[in-house]
Amino acid sequence: MVASCLLWPQLAYAMARWSQDSYGVEKRNLLIDSAIAGMWVPLLHFNLLPSVVLVTVTTFDKLSSGMRRLWLASLPGLFGAAALVTLLLRPPLQLESSLLVVICTLPLLVVHTLSSSIASYRLIRTVSRQNKMLELLRRTDAQTGLFAREHWQTQADAALQRFHATAQPACLLMIDVDHFKSINDSFGHLAGDQVIAQVGELIRNTVRAEDCAGRFGGDEFAVLCQNLVIADASPIAERIRAQPLTLRLPDHPTLRLSSSIGLAAAKPGYTNLQAWMAAADAALYAAKQQGRNQVVNVPLAALP
């Protein structure tokens, strides 16, 4: 009793803790656990309550370990040990449990159930926290901390649907760093990466809390201004355009930056996000054609 209840758990823990192959040792320890439980069934004279509790608890441990089919692998050891001890000692059969046996079995039942429930609760909390973290990472562009393209598009799509349903205005800004390729060529790719990170930060610090700023890929960014008509979104676009002009990288003091921005308000003619983005892209293209470092609105006359 002392060996299996007090010594074996300590020994099993120490072996798993100090082994190079902790997983393999722990798996083997769990199988030995089952064999020890099986050994106890004849030693308890097959007394129904403690025997069933012992076998159930031991098998539950194999299932809750998460190791594939471990519970199945533990059965030969469990029944084998029970059969061996039965053959060697030929214990009498005493199925009925006295009140004393019931009382002595209860702590195992209660402690095991509670500790398993607490372990499951903690595991579920950890998994749910990690899922939230994964979702956040999926939504975020690692280089800038802005929303990643897919999440930004989902938000913009929802804003366009709202506009169609309730006429709640929204504006879309497509932003592109000017001559970014020559920044890469002249100052190196690392400097280009720093520029992307800094421009992302400038955009994040310039937009309102309810706006949705995302990185579209490369040196292209997009901002969704919710609940704003074009006249109110224009100053935000102008502020975003002005910010990179003042940006200085300590490692590259001669580097100068500017950006071009295309601005398009949601309109009934934009039946899907692609149409809205194409309009903002056309305005961005016009800004590039007209000399860069400027904001171009989709002209009212050109609106569908």
Ligand SMILES: Nc1nc2c(ncn2[C@@H]2O[C@H](COP(=O)(O)OP(=O)(O)OP(=O)(O)O)[C@@H](O)[C@H]2O)c(=O)[nH]1
């Ligand atoms: N450093 C860096 N470069 C990138 C990254 N993603 C894309 N690029 C480069 O960015 C450049 C994009 O250039 P474009 O936007 O097409 O052209 P541009 O030089 O900015 O010229 P305009 O847009 O016409 O002003 C390409 O050379 C890409 O290889 C990135 O994450 N880091």
